[in-house]
Amino acid sequence: MFDTAFLDIPALTGAGGTVHLPGSKSISNRVLLLAALSEGRTTVHDLLASDDTAVMLAALRQLGCGVDASGSTAVITGLGGRAVQQQAKLYLGNAGTAMRPLTAALALLGGDFELSGVPRMHERPIGDLVDALRGLGCAIDYLGEDGFPPLHIRTGQLVLDAPIRVRGDVSSQFLTSLLLALPLVASREISIEVVGELISRPYVEITLNLLDRFGIAVQREGWQRFTIPAGSRYRSPGDIHVEGDASSASYFIALGAIGAWAEGQKGIEIEGLGEASIQGDIHFIEAARQMGARIDASANSLRIRRGAWPLKAIALDCNHIPDAAMTLAVMALYADGTSTLRNIASWRVKETDRIAAMACELRKLGASVEEGQDFLKVTPPVLWQTAPIHTYDDHRVAMCFSLAAFNPARLPVRILDPRCVGKTFPDYFETLFSVTRTEPELVPVICIDGPTASGKGTVAAVVAQKLGYHFLDSGAMYRITALAATQAGLAIGPAQEPAIAALARQLPVRFADGKVFLGNQDVTETIRTEEAGMNASRVSALPSVRLALVDLQHGFRQLPGLVADGRDMGTVIFPDAALKIFLTASARQRAERRYKQLISKGISATLGGIQQDLEARDARDMSRQAAPLKPADDAALLDNSELSIEESVAQVLKLWQGTRPF
Numbered sequence: 103m104f105d106t107a108f109l110d111i112p113a114l115t116g117a118g119g120t121v122h123l124p125g126s127k128s129i130s131n132r133v134l135l136l137a138a139l140s141e142g143r144t145t146v147h148d149l150l151a152s153d154d155t156a157v158m159l160a161a162l163r164q165l166g167c168g169v170d171a172s173g174s175t176a177v178i179t180g181l182g183g184r185a186v187q188q189q190a191k192l193y194l195g196n197a198g199t200a201m202r203p204l205t206a207a208l209a210l211l212g213g214d215f216e217l218s219g220v221p222r223m224h225e226r227p228i229g230d231l232v233d234a235l236r237g238l239g240c241a242i243d244y245l246g247e248d249g250f251p252p253l254h255i256r257t258g259q260l261v262l263d264a265p266i267r268v269r270g271d272v273s274s275q276f277l278t279s280l281l282l283a284l285p286l287v288a289s290r291e292i293s294i295e296v297v298g299e300l301i302s303r304p305y306v307e308i309t310l311n312l313l314d315r316f317g318i319a320v321q322r323e324g325w326q327r328f329t330i331p332a333g334s335r336y337r338s339p340g341d342i343h344v345e346g347d348a349s350s351a352s353y354f355i356a357l358g359a360i361g362a363w364a365e366g367q368k369g370i371e372i373e374g375l376g377e378a379s380i381q382g383d384i385h386f387i388e389a390a391r392q393m394g395a396r397i398d399a400s401a402n403s404l405r406i407r408r409g410a411w412p413l414k415a416i417a418l419d420c421n422h423i424p425d426a427a428m429t430l431a432v433m434a435l436y437a438d439g440t441s442t443l444r445n446i447a448s449w450r451v452k453e454t455d456r457i458a459a460m461a462c463e464l465r466k467l468g469a470s471v472e473e474g475q476d477f478l479k480v481t482p483p484v485l486w487q488t489a490p491i492h493t494y495d496d497h498r499v500a501m502c503f504s505l506a507a508f509n510p511a512r513l514p515v516r517i518l519d520p521r522c523v524g525k526t527f528p529d530y531f532e533t534l535f536s537v538t539r540t541e542p543e544l545v546p547v548i549c550i551d552g553p554t555a556s557g558k559g560t561v562a563a564v565v566a567q568k569l570g571y572h573f574l575d576s577g578a579m580y581r582i583t584a585l586a587a588t589q590a591g592l593a594i595g596p597a598q599e600p601a602i603a604a605l606a607r608q609l610p611v612r613f614a615d616g617k618v619f620l621g622n623q624d625v626t627e628t629i630r631t632e633e634a635g636m637n638a639s640r641v642s643a644l645p646s647v648r649l650a651l652v653d654l655q656h657g658f659r660q661l662p663g664l665v666a667d668g669r670d671m672g673t674v675i676f677p678d679a680a681l682k683i684f685l686t687a688s689a690r691q692r693a694e695r696r697y698k699q700l701i702s703k704g705i706s707a708t709l710g711g712i713q714q715d716l717e718a719r720d721a722r723d724m725s726r727q728a729a730p731l732k733p734a735d736d737a738a739l740l741d742n743s744e745l746s747i748e749e750s751v752a753q754v755l756k757l758w759q760g761t762r763p764f
């Protein structure tokens with residue numbers, strides 16, 4: 103997951119490859135609750151691992167449920183219809199799929215419970231569900247504003263002889279919550295009557311489908327009346343698989359429609375989700391087709407390519423695909439006219455007011471947008487612009503706007519707070535970058551060159567981490583080459599230059615989990631000695647060795663960007679880098695830093711000896727014929743003798759920001 107303050111997505115120019123989606127959020131949290139209410143053990147496979155499922159799992163544990171979760175599998179030992187813990191304070195983050203069903207289940211089970219969440223959760227309405235439950239005799243108090251969480255639930259006196267009435271026109275989650283929970287008390291037949299037009303019906307269909315898998319056969323008369331038969335009891339299916347998330351699929355379906363265009367390309371393939379899906383958002387494929395996407399669908403997979411281009415503008419009632427419809431709003435940026443998305447009032451009470459949020463952010467890109475209480479009209483930009491995209495702690499806003507990176511103006515897009523995708527798709531951006539392409543020159547590079555122990559590596563690594571960029575420690579390439587040459591019995595010098603260059607061309611180097619491998623050998627520490635540094639300096643003076651390592655270094659230039667440290671990053675390897683820094687410090691300062699570094703690792707050294715070695719290494723690196731150490735003509739000079747690491751990083755980030763169009 104990108105745990106950075108913002109993520110700059112470079113302009114993207116193509117898409118293709120296979121996507122494995124995380125499990126559906128709606129199915130995951132429903133299945134977890136049903137498994138918890140059932141007797142016995144349920145093994146849930148392909149469970150979504152995200153913020154919303156994490157809060158549900160934590161709540162179930164607190165209630166006394168057996169939860170053994172690892173990766174995408176969870177074994178739930180159910181409560182068998184009673185809360186083992188009669189008292190608990192449950193924190194449910196911003197997960198509506200946890201807050202609403204747990205409210206219903208706990209109110210019916212009875213006990214003493216407090217349910218709360220993030221501030222936005224306390225602005226999301228729950229009054230209609232509470233009213234319905236109070237009508238049954240449940241004891242629920244508001245701890246804050248009436249109609250909204252946090253809630254206090256106590257044991258009430260249930261009266262179940264009349265049909266339960268619940269509004270269906272604000273959120274279908276109220277009906278879902280009652281349907282999931284009422285079998286707990288269904289010693290006699292219980293009916294629910296929906297007041298108003300039921301919205302988001304496909305989500306209710308998921309609920310009915312999953313209830314059936316857990317032994318509850320709900321009878322339904324249209325979308326107005328639902329009956330739970332007398333004597334209904336949850337029965338664990340033993341094992342259950344969660345399908346890929348259809349709402350998450352929408353971003354990759356859109357990606358195929360926008361970015362997968364070259365002849366002969368296979369386009370975007372989505373595995374684990376297809377036409378047989380029980381999720382309503384699978385109908386997004388029909389909307390995408392209307393806009394021009396070419397989609398081949400099988401029961402369990404989808405293949406998407408660009409068809410019409412520009413996309414065709416649409417006018418659509420989106421009530422049946424409320425979450426995925428947000429993706430259409432961004433696809434509309436690439437359409438041949440104005441697109442209208444209607445019947446989307448439920449967007450206003452989601453993670454944020456999504457109509458307002460989408461309108462505001464689309465306008466930042468140059469689109470003309472008209473918003474109404476329950477509609478959005480989007481006209482593509484005449485002149486594309488870029489700006490930081492505010493994401494409102496809403497995962498879907500963040501994911502949708504990544505698609506704006508295909509803009510024809512080739513402008514990068516800045517997504518603020520990218521970690522909000524953790525709600526449903528923690529690895530969204532990694533997945534996006536694995537199936538998108540751009541021109542190499544559009545992938546930004548920051549070069550930090552400078553003499554030994556000036557702090558290049560330290561500063562470059564922190565800058566890379568803060569920007570979510572890749573990191574190239576080019577010195578490590580020379581250190582590893584020198585080590586490989588020594589291990590092969592080659593003397594480091596001009597006589598063995600061809601043989602060492604041949605080794606360098608095939609260097610089996612791998613960087614993983616903060617470690618460096620030469621073949622299967624962990625050489626992380628071995629290449630860090632002063633002797634290894636000297637050998638690297640010698641090997642780096644051989645021109646054909648330098649040439650042999652060029653492709654390897656270019657290979658690090660990958661989405662979303664690169665920070666590279668070394669001696670010739672800005673002068674030779676990445677001459678088109680957007681920012682070049684030449685980082686220096688006095689020889690004395692550098693010797694002291696290296697001395698402390700070595701001593702802290704338990705390596706004995708003297709300050710004088712280190713300063714001598716370091717000056718000798720600088721002299722060799724600066725005087726060699728091939729790619730000598732020197733500032734690039736367009737480099738910014740930064741002397742950090744008197745700066746801390748944090749101050750050095752801040753300076754680099756400030757210079758970087760100065761190069762960005764945001």
Ligand SMILES: Nc1ncnc2c1ncn2[C@@H]1O[C@H](COP(=O)(O)OP(=O)(O)OP(=O)(O)O)[C@@H](O)[C@H]1O
Nearest residue numbers: 554555556557558559560695699742745746747750
């Ligand atoms: N202001 C500073 N900026 C960067 N590093 C500093 C600073 N002050 C102390 N250091 C320390 O200096 C030491 C040397 O830093 P680092 O290894 O990053 O240098 P380098 O330039 O990459 O060296 P080399 O070229 O030998 O690989 C580290 O232990 C680092 O923590």
Ligand SMILES: Nc1ccn([C@H]2C[C@H](O)[C@@H](COP(=O)(O)O)O2)c(=O)n1
Nearest residue numbers: 576577578580638639642668669670
């Ligand atoms: N781009 C580079 C990086 C490194 N070298 C050489 C010169 C250095 O003395 C040696 C070790 O580098 P370090 O790990 O200390 O940064 O490798 C180079 O020539 N060009």
